[in-house]
Amino acid sequence: MGLLSKRDTKLITDPLADNNPITIQVLGICSALAITAELEASIVMSIAVLFVLGLGNVVISLMRNIIPSKIRIIVQLIVVATLVIIVDLVLKAFAYQLSKTLSVFVGLIITNCIIMGRFEAFALANGPWKSFLDGIGNSLGYAVILIIVGFFRELLGSGSLLGFPVLGDAIEKTGVYAYGYENNGFMLLAPMALITVGLIIWVQRNKSKALIED
Amino acid sequence: MALKDKLHNLKEKYRGTKMAPLFNGFHTFLYTPNETTHSGSHIRGADDLKRTMNTVIMALVPCLIFGMFNAGYQHHLAAGEIERVSSGFFSAEFWNAANFWIGFAKILPLVFVSYVVGLGIEFLFAIKKGHEIEEGYLVTGMLVPLIVPVDIPLWMLSVAIIFGVVIGKEVFGGTGMNILNPALLIRAFLFFAYPTWMSGDKVWVAEAVERTGTADAMSGETVLGALAQGQEAAYSALEMFYGFIPGSVGETSTLLIILGALFLIFSKIGSWRVMLSSVIGAIVMGLIFNQITAAGIIGENSKFYALMNTEFWQHLVLGGFAFGIVYMATDPVTASQTNKGKWIYGFLIGFIGILIRVFNPAYPEGIMLSILLMNVFAPTIDHYVVQGNVKRRMKRLKVKSA
Numbered sequence: 001m002g003l004l005s006k007r008d009t010k011l012i013t014d015p016l017a018d019n020n021p022i023t024i025q026v027l028g029i030c031s032a033l034a035i036t037a038e039l040e041a042s043i044v045m046s047i048a049v050l051f052v053l054g055l056g057n058v059v060i061s062l063m064r065n066i067i068p069s070k071i072r073i074i075v076q077l078i079v080v081a082t083l084v085i086i087v088d089l090v091l092k093a094f095a096y097q098l099s100k101t102l103s104v105f106v107g108l109i110i111t112n113c114i115i116m117g118r119f120e121a122f123a124l125a126n127g128p129w130k131s132f133l134d135g136i137g138n139s140l141g142y143a144v145i146l147i148i149v150g151f152f153r154e155l156l157g158s159g160s161l162l163g164f165p166v167l168g169d170a171i172e173k174t175g176v177y178a179y180g181y182e183n184n185g186f187m188l189l190a191p192m193a194l195i196t197v198g199l200i201i202w203v204q205r206n207k208s209k210a211l212i213e214d
Numbered sequence: 215m216a217l218k219d220k221l222h223n224l225k226e227k228y229r230g231t232k233m234a235p236l237f238n239g240f241h242t243f244l245y246t247p248n249e250t251t252h253s254g255s256h257i258r259g260a261d262d263l264k265r266t267m268n269t270v271i272m273a274l275v276p277c278l279i280f281g282m283f284n285a286g287y288q289h290h291l292a293a294g295e296i297e298r299v300s301s302g303f304f305s306a307e308f309w310n311a312a313n314f315w316i317g318f319a320k321i322l323p324l325v326f327v328s329y330v331v332g333l334g335i336e337f338l339f340a341i342k343k344g345h346e347i348e349e350g351y352l353v354t355g356m357l358v359p360l361i362v363p364v365d366i367p368l369w370m371l372s373v374a375i376i377f378g379v380v381i382g383k384e385v386f387g388g389t390g391m392n393i394l395n396p397a398l399l400i401r402a403f404l405f406f407a408y409p410t411w412m413s414g415d416k417v418w419v420a421e422a423v424e425r426t427g428t429a430d431a432m433s434g435e436t437v438l439g440a441l442a443q444g445q446e447a448a449y450s451a452l453e454m455f456y457g458f459i460p461g462s463v464g465e466t467s468t469l470l471i472i473l474g475a476l477f478l479i480f481s482k483i484g485s486w487r488v489m490l491s492s493v494i495g496a497i498v499m500g501l502i503f504n505q506i507t508a509a510g511i512i513g514e515n516s517k518f519y520a521l522m523n524t525e526f527w528q529h530l531v532l533g534g535f536a537f538g539i540v541y542m543a544t545d546p547v548t549a550s551q552t553n554k555g556k557w558i559y560g561f562l563i564g565f566i567g568i569l570i571r572v573f574n575p576a577y578p579e580g581i582m583l584s585i586l587l588m589n590v591f592a593p594t595i596d597h598y599v600v601q602g603n604v605k606r607r608m609k610r611l612k613v614k615s616a
Contacts, residue, residue, distance in 0.1 A: 180367055186407035195381060202385070 011133040015141035018210055022145040023201045027113040032146055033193040035105050040162050042150030044091070044098055046143030048106060050136065052083040053115050057135035060123040067124075076119045077110065084109045114142055149196045157187030218245050235340040239347030263389075266546075267352040269483045273474035274356050274541065277464035280457060282321050284467070285364045286313030288419045288460050299458045303469065308458060321463055323368060324359035331372045332358070335379045339388070350389025350396075351379065357397035357541060360464030361534065361582075362404065363417040370411060374403045394589045395548045398582055405577070413439065413577065418460035436461050438533040438571070438579060441520045454531045465537035468530070475540040484544040487553060488560040492539035493530060495564025500526025503572060521572045529568055538581035539563060548589040552599040559595055563588045 021027045028049075035041045059079050060067075067075050088106045091099035099106065109115065118138050123131040154160060159167035159177075168175015186192050221241050228234050242264065287308050290296045299305045332351045340347040358378075362371060378400035383392045405412040418436055437449055437459055449459050457467025465471075478484030503522040506512055512522055529535060543549060543563050550559040563584050570580025577583075 180369070182370070182408055182411075184373075184407040185409060186403060189406060198385075 008130065008133050011130060012137035012140065015134075015137040016144060017141075017204070018208060020141045020145065020204075021114045021117075021138050022142060022197065023204055025114075025117070027117055028142055029194075029197070031105050031108065031112060032142075032149060032197060033190045035102055036146055036150040036193050036196075037153050037157060037188050038101065038163075039147065039150040039154045041098065041101050042146040043143075044095070045102060045105065046139065046146050048084075048087045048091075049109060049112065049114070049142055050139040051087060052080060052109055053118060053135040053139040054132055055135075056080055056083055056115060057118055057123040057131040058128045060119045061126060061128045061131035064124050072124065073116075076116060079119075080110050080115055114138060145197065145200060148200060149193055152196055153187045153193060156184045157192075159183050221245065232341060232344075235344070235346050236337050239337065239340065243349075263349050266483055267349045269481050270353045270478065270541070271356050273477045273483075274353075274360065274464070276470045276474060277360055277467065277537070278321070278325075278356070280467045280470050281360060281364075281463040282317030283308060283313050284457060285317030285320050285463065286315065287317075287458065289313075289316050292419045299453065299456075303456050317364075320364050321359060324362065324364075324366070324371065324463070325356070327368045327371055328358045328375060329355040331375045332379055335376060335384070339384050345388070348389035350383065354379075354397045354400075358400050361397065361401050361462050361537065363412060364419070364463050365417050366404070366411055370404060370408055374400045374407070377403045390547055392547060393593070394586055395542050395545050398542055398586055398589075401582055402586060405582075418462075436533065438521075441524060441532075451528060451531065454528070462534065462537075465534045468536045471536040471540050475536075478540065478544070484540065485546075485549065485556055487556040488544045488549055488563075489539055491557045491560030492543055492564035492567075495561035495566075496529055496535060496568050497526050497564070498561075499565045499568035500524075500529045503568070518572055529571070533571070533579050534581050535564075535567065538567070538585055542582075543585050543588070548592060550592045550595050550599075552596050555592070555595040555599045558599075559588050559592055562591075 015021055018024070022029065022032055031045060035045050056076075056079050060076060063075070084107060087109070088099070091102070091106060118135060122134045126134070151161070154162075155166070159165060165175075167181070168177045221244070225234075225238065225241055228237055287296075287299075290313060291298065296307055299307050329351075332355045336347055336351050358371070358375065378396045382394050382396040382399040383389065386392045401412075411417055437454060440448060453459060454466075455468050457469065459466050475484065475489055479486045479489070503524075504526050507519065507523045512519055516522075524532070539560070543560060550556045563581070565584075566587060567581040567584035570577075570583050572580075574580060
């Protein structure tokens with residue numbers, strides 16, 4: 001028997017596709033729309049959520065038997081808030097430019113529905129190891145969509161990836177710009193992020209038989 | 215055997231195969247299908263979707279041809295090769311072959327790309343989903359070349375059309391199910407995606423962009439663009455009415471658009487309620503703004519002054535207002551369905567359109583945005599009109615029975 005049993009593996013792989021928090025449960029949309037204009041920001045956001053959700057799930061799971069159910073939301077909020085503030089301060093200390101780009105959205109991880117959702121639905125009823133895996137799985141599912149959206153938005157909107165101009169220089173007219181190509185400014189606006197997420201949902205639902213509803 | 219019979223026979227042969235919708239699409243475009251109704255109503259009006267669409271296209275043809283002349287005229291005028299139009303609508307400076315061929319060479323590719331790309335997508339979806347091809351794109355395909363600047367790169371147009379047809383129409387279930395007017399969505403996409411190609415003083419005149427920075431550089435600001443920057447309009451009101459001004463391909467000539475509107479109204483294709491109420495809405499908003507400037511509330515230093523101070527009736531001949539309300543706002547799918555709803559819908563299009571036009575100097579052409587906005591609200595308007603009707607009748611019922 002390996003490190004992960006079959007059920008444990010499912011905890012990680014399920015949220016990646018068939019139970020993806022963004023495309024299937026449609027949670028955490030706000031941040032997916034707001035910060036995906038650049039690939040780097042989406043990756044950092046994903047790591048932040050990975051940290052908060054992975055650790056938060058464990059903490060809540062450890063405390064699950066001593067939290068009075070009447071005030072559990074407040075307790076959960078305090079746990080998320082603590083973790084988010086750690087992330088925010090770390091970003092400010094070591095990646096100031098990025099924390100400027102992400103601005104208020106790091107703080108808004110507190111209100112990210114995925115996190116409260118997992119606390120409520122999973123961590124309160126399962127042991128720490130399982131909760132940890134569930135947290136990792138869900139944040140990876142979140143990360144996959146964020147990175148796909150960020151990839152297309154940065155590539156088509158700014159013609160670069162991670163800040164590196166892969167399509168050539170738009171001002172000097174090198175690369176594809178020499179042939180008259182231009183960046184699509186609409187890709188940088190939030191509506192296009194929503195449409196991109198919608199297209200991903202469309203493709204996913206078309207491919208996966210389990211998701212076809214009548 | 216005539217072509218018609220051959221097609222009828224071929225149809226039987228390919229029935230049920232994957233490519234059948236493609237074939238049927240062409241077939242029904244050319245001839246009336248040889249099928250008879252099996253059940254339900256056996257008497258039908260002749261004004262089916264195909265004829266409705268063709269009527270609108272007929273109403274658009276004058277605008278298209280005028281656009282071709284105008285493209286060449288603006289080009290020659292900006293290059294300083296000819297004089298301004300001086301003797302009314304039928305001046306020789308405007309209606310000559312030199313103008314026409316330049317516009318023809320510029321605009322025909324736009325029309326061609328519009329139909330090839332748009333119909334290509336429609337066919338693709340029809341074959342993939344196994345339904346018949348709908349005629350919905352016929353009008354959209356003619357509208358699109360008329361509402362873009364003449365110099366728009368063809369690949370941009372293709373990208374926008376793919377976006378507009380897929381996101382605007384196919385995801386909702388195809389023709390008749392869309393909430394937004396696909397042609398306007400295509401234009402909105404172009405505007406937000408490639409703003410440098412959709413506004414400014416270069417794109418409206420053929421080949422102006424290539425000449426930027428050279429000795430032959432020329433400038434052709436639209437009247438609205440000039441006003442939004444607080445400059446005087448460089449054209450007389452009559453020129454604006456005739457359409458001898460820079461602008462999107464087919465939207466400049468208010469005169470021809472009015473003719474098209476009359477044609478649509480008399481053939482009962484376009485809704486006169488929408489057109490009339492839009493005009494009323496625009497006039498009301500224009501008058502409000504005129505009163506504000508007349509009362510001195512907004513001074514001449516304000517960046518809104520030039521557009522606010524524009525006489526209310528001039529708003530009707532400026533920019534895409536006339537084209538928008540005649541050909542776009544009346545789209546039977548996206549407009550309100552109820553008569554009372556049409557009045558509200560149209561009024562708000564005119565009202566909000568002028569409001570956006572005045573208060574958004576970055577983008578003075580607000581008619582597009584206001585029509586898209588009201589497209590979204592049209593079902594809501596209809597809902598309340600119907601509910602209001604229900605309530606009134608309920609009341610009447612109670613009074614009677616009491």
